Amino acid sequence: MHKIYFDHAATTSTRKEVVDAMLPYFIEDFGNPSSIYEVARRSKQAVDESRQKIADLLGADFSEIYFTSGGTESDNWAIKGVAESYKNKGNHIITSSIEHHAVLHTCQYLESQGYEVTYLPVDEYGQVNPEDVKKAIKNTTILISIMYANNEIGTIQPIEEIGRIAKERGVLFHTDAVQAVGHIPIDVKKANVDLLSLSGHKFHGPKGIGALYVRKGVRIKAILHGGAQERNRRGGTENVPGIVGLATALELAIKDMDENNKKMLELRDYIIEGISQKVDFVKLNGHPTNRLANNINFTFDFIEGESLLLLLDSKGIFCSSGSACTSGSLDPSHVLLAIGLPHEKAHGSLRVTIGDENTKEEADYFLEVLPPIVQRLRDMSPLYEDFKKRKN
Secondary structure (H helix, E strand, O other), rough: OOOOEOOOOOOOOOOOHHHHOOOOHHHOOOOOOOHHHHHHHHHHHHHHHHHHHHHHHOOOOHHHHHEOOOOOOOOOHHHHHHHHHOOOOOOOEEEOOOOHHHHHHHHHHHHHHOHHHHHEOOOOOOOOOHHHHHHOOOOOOEEOOOOOOOEEEEEEOHHHHHHHHHHHOOEEEEEEEEOOOOOOOOOOOOOOOOEEEEHHHHOOOOOOEEEEOOOOOOOOOOOOOOHHHHHHHHOOOOHHHHHHHHHHHHHHHHHHHHHHHHHHHHHHHEEEEEEHHHHOOOOOOOOOOEEEOOEEEEEOOOOHHHHHHHHHHHHOOOEEEOOOHOOOOOOHHHHHHOOOOHHHHHHOOEEEOOOOOOOOHHHHHHHHHHHHHHHHHHHHOOHHHHHHHOOO
């Protein structure tokens, strides 16, 4: 049976070259970078070289890169760390209604601690209007946090423009770039961001490792206390193999980015066109062009996304109905509700996120099995039955 992985926004496989680069730091050079003997010094050197490599790839300085356990920790640290450090200046934070839960739940936690949060709306494509950001800024605003690209619908935000507004008004700007890093060119200086979160397993790196870029001069309180690691800002023995894997994966992703994006764009548009032609009552969610090259998100009227996923799974096709972090939840996607879809339509969504290893043959197989599955589910749906009666 076919096995087709179409859920690269949830996680990616770790590239063989990345695993090869990591292996010595599990077996030979396994020392703790905080120790001073030779095997530890080799680990410390690997961490330093990886930090420099990541800094260079993002247009940052060595001292501006901090290693974390992934995107969730980076988001939490950026938002809580800034909120705590700048509470004497103000208590107001601006974010959007379609952020990842790592940002939304952190902001909700801060609201319980007496902070004020503005959740900006988005348009029908899931884009934040920079003018809305400008209008939301108050004298008490200390942080703006807007994601670079959305994990569910793939829409890319006008980050440079929002960054310019933040800079003009003297407000710090954080972006959750977990879906964007390794997929679109990013230069932290050009993007006008003060803090940026990234995670290795979204671009063929290992899970459990990420980084936070913190611009020089930004004050940020530690949220993990312990040893003096990460220049006294994040306690805990460094994940040396993970750090080496993160740097290697990012280097490879950026080197192959243009070629991979060209390939994925062709496949993405081929699948979008195929679904639009072969299935009735569907809607593409997210911006038609200003979206990640690998992201496809459709709503299918009259059906449940969960049932669609299970039937595709039985055919060996692995997709998602939203963010992997919420796939255990029965609530419709907050992102789809924010772009204006009613509850019953938001329940019928399918997210297909392709990778550079996916092929046209796999797309053809998917386009062959999807329409009969949709039809089968609709034939069982009372909503579809009512619709047909009304139509006749």
